[in-house]
Amino acid sequence: MTEKAKREYKTVEHGPYDYRNDTLHPVVLKNYGKWKHHDNPRPGVLVSVAESGDVLYTVRAGTARQITVDNVRTLCDLADKHSEGYMRFTVRNNVELMTTDESRIDALIADLEQAGFPVGGTSNTVTNIHHTQGWLHCDIPATDASGVVKSMMDELMHEFRHAEMPAKVRLSTGCCAINCSGQADIAVIVKHTRPPRINHETLAKTCELPKVVARCPVAAIRPTRVDGRLSLEVVEEKCMYCGACFGACPSMEINHPEHSKIAIWVGGKNSNARTKPAIMKMVAHGLPNNPPRWPEVNKVVKDILMAYKKGGRPYERLGEWIERIGWKRFFEETGLSFDVDMIDSYRMARTTFNKSAHIRF
């Protein structure tokens, strides 16, 4: 019997933490499902009006996401002081404290700011960036996430605090080509530029070869023998450096300090408001992976944001703005340049071709 099995405590398979167990602010509980309308009185503040007439103010503040028990305790202190002991987090790692007392909003904001949590991120701001693991914790990253998010948000602080964009702006980061943070108005994602180098020493020991072969989307991996041992090889002509094999087997070494570059994607939209949700498109690539501040990446992101801020119409998400002005003008207005690798070459490529005589000069 192992030590573990000896323990007496019997696990309860709770599933999600039971939210009915006093996690909701009393005004929330009272008006649950009976809210009438809402508004954004100023950046960082939401107001929700219930059918009962109750009014709830929410103040939103940014966090680093990778925080500590000390940070959480600080937030608890503030929640106890201002928010009846309740708080929530948003899906974008912002924290929200609530009050029914309009007059206390200023004090709440001051306390949050004082404690290092900048207030903003509502309405047409650039809100907190979707954050992944990177070098801090993941086993396959080609870049970091905590540092990328920090360096980008430092530059976008004004936009976090001021709702000056045409519409909501969501950013995301991905520290390998997989992109765990999903798509966004602007996303920063690793793009490798060389095939994996195979570590034949470890390959057969660490990985199931057929699984690795099956993982390649373009069937570029095939079995071979190296020094008499079973191993794999990559048909370089076919490989398009996606790194899918690396996720299946760490001996398919795709990461490289120089050849793993950064690409910028734009126009992702998950909401159904107005236009249907849309998948983001790649508009820059080959940018250097340059810690600790990734200035080249940040410049591109900012150039895009500023062009959008200038040209976007109210309620027009970034991708909608581009659709309106056309991709040709998007490249002109952002100073980026279209290249042949931005022409789709994958399975549905045909559906992206301009199958019309519509043309912009």
Add this chain to the structure above:
Amino acid sequence: MTEKAKREYKTVEHGPYDYRNDTLHPVVLKNYGKWKHHDNPRPGVLVSVAESGDVLYTVRAGTARQITVDNVRTLCDLADKHSEGYMRFTVRNNVELMTTDESRIDALIADLEQAGFPVGGTSNTVTNIHHTQGWLHCDIPATDASGVVKSMMDELMHEFRHAEMPAKVRLSTGCCAINCSGQADIAVIVKHTRPPRINHETLAKTCELPKVVARCPVAAIRPTRVDGRLSLEVVEEKCMYCGACFGACPSMEINHPEHSKIAIWVGGKNSNARTKPAIMKMVAHGLPNNPPRWPEVNKVVKDILMAYKKGGRPYERLGEWIERIGWKRFFEETGLSFDVDMIDSYRMARTTFNKSAHIRF
């Protein structure tokens, strides 16, 4: 030496008939490339105004396409009488006679009608139907074309003569699944509903087996032996009854008097006006192949046309009307019913799925 090779005449590889060799009406020649604007004064009549001030009237009339030297000579007589000895045909098998004399239009129309060429087909009419070979001449047809076109145009005569549709309406027919007449606002195309029956007697004698195997889009054909002879077999699970193999080899007998059915397609658009060109979509299938009048097919075509006539806005092509009202309403307004086979299952199927929460109740 064969008889052919003995002949003395040496072929001149002209290429297209030389249009510079007096094929153009003198007013056309004078104003060639210098037309200013045009108009549709009434159904069947176009007017073209040149920069020089010249005005040319064109009268358009329908033909059966499959005509005879007698019909051509009749048209020549009319062209000599009204049109200075010139005429042209349109890409839709209509014939056009031209005059500069407005006062002669009525006589010209009367003569054409008298000779059996109904005047119409311009502007927002339903013009002549794209016509293919069918049983008259082709080696792979599952239905006829001359009869289909005749029976449909008989029913649509009013729409040919009157410009009452919201926009131009183009129809086409296809006498096998290949559809030589291209896409259109409404197209009538064969759809088989059973796999090919293989004629093992003739197969190896008449066809190159690897070519036939290669022709199948879903790799459903594989080599086999029948009675010791090399032949082919069809994996019925994979086969989707497309008939591509039959085009490569007549022993892959796909045509069947009962199981070769008719499908109706809508919304094809080749022009770039307003919306980009669009590929037509299938909205009915399994209709009987019912010569000599195909009443079931004609009913569906007419139902669609009448719903469009009622609901379409000016300058809105059939496919644009559908896009505006939505496919759900299209099926409601035409009385057709959507079924599971209308959900794409081919290579780009994913791109047709409703990847949004947009929904119509």
Add this chain to the structure above:
Amino acid sequence: MSTKDNPSNSNGKFLNPTPILDDLEKGPWPSFLTGFKKLAERTKKTMIRGVLDQLEYSYKTKMGYWKGGLVSVVGYGAGIITRYSLIQDKIPEAKEFHTMRLQPPPGLHYNTKMLRELCDIWEKHGSGIVCMHGQTGDLMLQGVPEQNVQECFDELNRKGWDLGGAGASVRTGASCVGPARCDDSCYDTLKVHYEVLKHFTGLVHRPEFPYKLKFKFAGCPNDCVNSIMRSDIAFIGTFRDAIKVDNAEVKNWVQKNGMDSLVNNVINRCPTKAITLKGEGIEIEDKDCVRCMHCINVMSKALSIGSDKGLSLLMGGKSHLKVGSMLGSMIVPFVKAETDEDIENLIELLERIIEWWDDNAFDHERLGETIERVSLKEFLKGVELEPDINMVNTPRDNPYFKAEF
């Protein structure tokens, strides 16, 4: 064509009864059947009788009964579509029913003299049945026995006619009426059609490609020849400078059609919202205009195409065999086609493209399928064209490419 063996049938008529087909003589639309019957009765050509009998049989059994074969004229490998009856035992008179595809003049402009000549030669050697025109654009003479083919062709050829394409060849071209009568025409469709097909005439007559290759010539994006869907290489006219706006005529138009029509049918229908209402006139933001033609179509007198005219080349159009219908893709956004030099350059580019396709295509693979299979990037590299944002609706939405540095 021999008319010897043509006894009248039991009714004392030349033709046999065709009760099912006869239904197609009813109704207001011109009946092909009436035409055929009249021709047969006049000329007593047994081939027509046989063909009508076979067609009646097809209508009854709902099956077709022709098979292909190989007939050609000296020096050519294409242009005759050979048809032998599969039921010669039943209906021997329809034994042969071959078609000669002729390349008509670009734009389908004719004079009566050439047509009468054609009819006379055709009635002499063939059935007298004419198809004006085939879907690709050929003038098809339908129903010639093998033994008459060469002589018929030679006579036609003397009068300036030549065969069209068939099989794995460059096919007969088609062009819209173009500058002959249309004010929207952005290049000389007739001339470019003529020069291009003339240049490639050897490839029309002698099939040597992986598959067929079609050219179509449309004077403007209205694409009255359906070139985008029906040709491997579509020549679609366009213009580089702004639409010409005559605001006095706009005013006239509004007086006639109403302001609501201007707003609903013109301004609101512009796909890129490039048009704005300015007082009693309109203004078009040129860099937003995608040359769709709509506003020009609606207001022919007030608006017209620019002066810096040329054409776009779109490639890959075809019907749905095997891959689903493909529309042509924008490959060369703008090229001039005015001077002889322009046209030479254009032909030089076409040669590069055709050569690339011939080298890279699989058997029975159309140009668009080859481009799709190898990727647009490889194609552009192969034919030495620069990428252009106008080639795509959007940049790629997946990271699956071989990055280059």
Add this chain to the structure above:
Amino acid sequence: MSTKDNPSNSNGKFLNPTPILDDLEKGPWPSFLTGFKKLAERTKKTMIRGVLDQLEYSYKTKMGYWKGGLVSVVGYGAGIITRYSLIQDKIPEAKEFHTMRLQPPPGLHYNTKMLRELCDIWEKHGSGIVCMHGQTGDLMLQGVPEQNVQECFDELNRKGWDLGGAGASVRTGASCVGPARCDDSCYDTLKVHYEVLKHFTGLVHRPEFPYKLKFKFAGCPNDCVNSIMRSDIAFIGTFRDAIKVDNAEVKNWVQKNGMDSLVNNVINRCPTKAITLKGEGIEIEDKDCVRCMHCINVMSKALSIGSDKGLSLLMGGKSHLKVGSMLGSMIVPFVKAETDEDIENLIELLERIIEWWDDNAFDHERLGETIERVSLKEFLKGVELEPDINMVNTPRDNPYFKAEF
């Protein structure tokens, strides 16, 4: 967690120099680094020092140095993400750095008591580094040595916490704030999230699928949890009856924002042009409204969702690995989720779907990929759902299907 082995470094500080990383303490945005450093200095946990040293090394060499492994708690196969350092020879203190994924309350609503408890347990057994929250929605406790895992878990479990998913399992769910505060919420996202994940809890803890399976719960089509792209099965609230229009409030809105804003930002932005201006108010043609939410978003006070509320199920969302990003597809246009019976029916349907996927999927194939491979038709048949026009943008544009009669 042991803090014994924690000598200060040469500078008299606990932490080693991290000159590159230190740059990330500058600037206005909260710095994770400052947090980590403070925590380390206070608690003297060597694991944090090691992790910072390793991170500094990563920043210098631009490479990562973690590898996975297998650590779990009794009875579970998932929930711990195991991390061992690849450079233990260089930086032994970062030898282990495992993460415990906890399933937070739906909607991420907390009270301070539960959080303080959590912090205390975590500081006792682990690094004290917390991630609020992971992209899937877990509350992640980052940095626990293997030996403390079970005890830490048991203490947390006693307080109501449970592990989340990882590997080939049902993953932790995520839901928007929903009825807790949002007037757009069309169903109780918190409750449905809770009931569904509770029901499938065994599948969260014991990976036995071809691949991962994610659920996300959005109260309305604004989709504030990105469910359409980030979950295999997205629950998106919607309503069947008409939008409620309060034209008195419309008037107020126009007074404040102007008529041009109503036209430009509301009426013209409706994707299906379902809204018309009527006097001083508006009218919405219900059968044209596709429930996009836009007009309701802009005019929160004047317009609101209907009363016949429920949700749509969209399936197949995922990131771009191997096939390119997929957005979820509309599969169940409308289902009620109010009564217990509704929710039971919903769960019954989910079971059918999951079972079908489990039976049909290849290894490492997400639900959407399986549906795409076998076809939507086969999927619908397999899970006994009726086809609906709302499932597609358009009917098929190719003839390549097995017709059924």
